[in-house]
Amino acid sequence: MNRVVITGIGIYSSIGKNLEEVKDSLLKGRSGIGIDQARKDIGFQSGLTGKVERPQLKGILDRRARVCMPQHAEFAYMSTTEALKQAAITHEFLHQNEVGILFGNDSSTPAVIECVDIVRKTKDTRMVGSGSVFQSMNSSVTMNLSVIFQLKGINFTVSGACASGSHAIGMGYLLIRHGYQKTIICGGAQEVNLFCVGSFDALGAFSKRESEPEKASRPFDKTRDGLVPSGGAATVILEDLDSALRRGAPIIGEVIGYGFSSDGMHISVPDIDGPIRAISMALKDAGIGAEKIDYINAHATSTPLGDQNEARAIDTIFGSCKPVISSTKSMTGHEMWMAGASEVVYSTIMMQNSFVAPNINLVEPDEFTCKLNITRVTLQKNIDTFLSNSFGFGGTNSCLIIKKFH
Amino acid sequence: MTRENIVKTINSLLIEEFEIEESVISPDAHLKDDLGLESLDFVDIAVIVQKEFGLTLKGEEMTSIRTLQNLYDYIYNCYQKK
Numbered sequence: 001m002n003r004v005v006i007t008g009i010g011i012y013s014s015i016g017k018n019l020e021e022v023k024d025s026l027l028k029g030r031s032g033i034g035i036d037q038a039r040k041d042i043g044f045q046s047g048l049t050g051k052v053e054r055p056q057l058k059g060i061l062d063r064r065a066r067v068c069m070p071q072h073a074e075f076a077y078m079s080t081t082e083a084l085k086q087a088a089i090t091h092e093f094l095h096q097n098e099v100g101i102l103f104g105n106d107s108s109t110p111a112v113i114e115c116v117d118i119v120r121k122t123k124d125t126r127m128v129g130s131g132s133v134f135q136s137m138n139s140s141v142t143m144n145l146s147v148i149f150q151l152k153g154i155n156f157t158v159s160g161a162c163a164s165g166s167h168a169i170g171m172g173y174l175l176i177r178h179g180y181q182k183t184i185i186c187g188g189a190q191e192v193n194l195f196c197v198g199s200f201d202a203l204g205a206f207s208k209r210e211s212e213p214e215k216a217s218r219p220f221d222k223t224r225d226g227l228v229p230s231g232g233a234a235t236v237i238l239e240d241l242d243s244a245l246r247r248g249a250p251i252i253g254e255v256i257g258y259g260f261s262s263d264g265m266h267i268s269v270p271d272i273d274g275p276i277r278a279i280s281m282a283l284k285d286a287g288i289g290a291e292k293i294d295y296i297n298a299h300a301t302s303t304p305l306g307d308q309n310e311a312r313a314i315d316t317i318f319g320s321c322k323p324v325i326s327s328t329k330s331m332t333g334h335e336m337w338m339a340g341a342s343e344v345v346y347s348t349i350m351m352q353n354s355f356v357a358p359n360i361n362l363v364e365p366d367e368f369t370c371k372l373n374i375t376r377v378t379l380q381k382n383i384d385t386f387l388s389n390s391f392g393f394g395g396t397n398s399c400l401i402i403k404k405f406h
Numbered sequence: 407m408t409r410e411n412i413v414k415t416i417n418s419l420l421i422e423e424f425e426i427e428e429s430v431i432s433p434d435a436h437l438k439d440d441l442g443l444e445s446l447d448f449v450d451i452a453v454i455v456q457k458e459f460g461l462t463l464k465g466e467e468m469t470s471i472r473t474l475q476n477l478y479d480y481i482y483n484c485y486q487k488k
Binding site for chain 1: 449
């Protein structure tokens, strides 16, 4: 079995457009949440959203590349460029080696809507243009980035709802561990636009605390009233240890455990047993006990039942050792398809810099969340090993355990 | 629309939308070999021609358009038949 290490990370999100900006936001507990009035204007129940600026890629990528990219592929281009740079992976390396790409993504909305609008109006599919099909497919991020970076290894998208990004890293870990690939660009991407979460808003799942956008995402707090949708992209470069050492790559962490499960229950109501099984599997895979986890980056999205059930699952396994916990979604909002990857990036930044980012907006826990050791302030703390939880619709669960490289 | 206007409109679209260097644009420029356009770009050219000139470029007719001059002529001739 190969050991699987992280040699580069990159991030483009509502709390920063690169690793430095994001580190600063995590340290200061800065929120990236605001209001999108356009959503209110077209009938959203909640206009709350993570604010993510669209990158300007004209002059960086040619027209053909740009025409085929939806917004979240642009985010992913930014985070991947940063991660490749950190990993010291050059264009020559990509050209000479079988490097793969696995990204988590579960929607690509505007191009689908625009295409239908054009065809309905003109009654002529020729008016749709050339980029639409490539922008609208679920695999849009991996298909675009694999062409831009001229990758030659495995190439597909993982769709696992709000655990997509985590599963993508888990799949990359398994493929490298078992010797099928040596280097894989893993990550997650999430679009942020007027149409992509309208059907989610329909469920009434979003926070209505519009008068205080920065306080709206409040995981584990007694007064939490729903999640705040957000987005961006995060990249995690996985490599087998021997290859990384051979090329003198910077090694910033090691993936030691991946656990997954399905609740087998309800399409939207999260379970307790499913997450317990996924966390237990990750610990078993890592070959460590619960007491070895220094920090848990919780999935906690700020929904009443979701946070409660995760708290109960965590308490079942970690009740006797009580590791420090925070949900970075309190600052970022719920980055959905990207969250599993971005939260590995956030936690890795914390591990590299020996601090735990705060769970902001936690004023008073409820009867279940009070059992957890949740930090409301930034803690100076050495993290040797962390657990990142990600759960999604349909009861898909993914848990990753990352350790400092020794 | 005059032939001059057609040339001016097409050239400016190629420069602005397709980011083609002005210096390589000439009537005898080959769309693929000189301007670097590929089959997917012709899909977008058809959209632009429809929007700008109200003309529908048909796939089978597009295959005979190889140079910029061919494109100018095609649009001009369509106008004459209108």
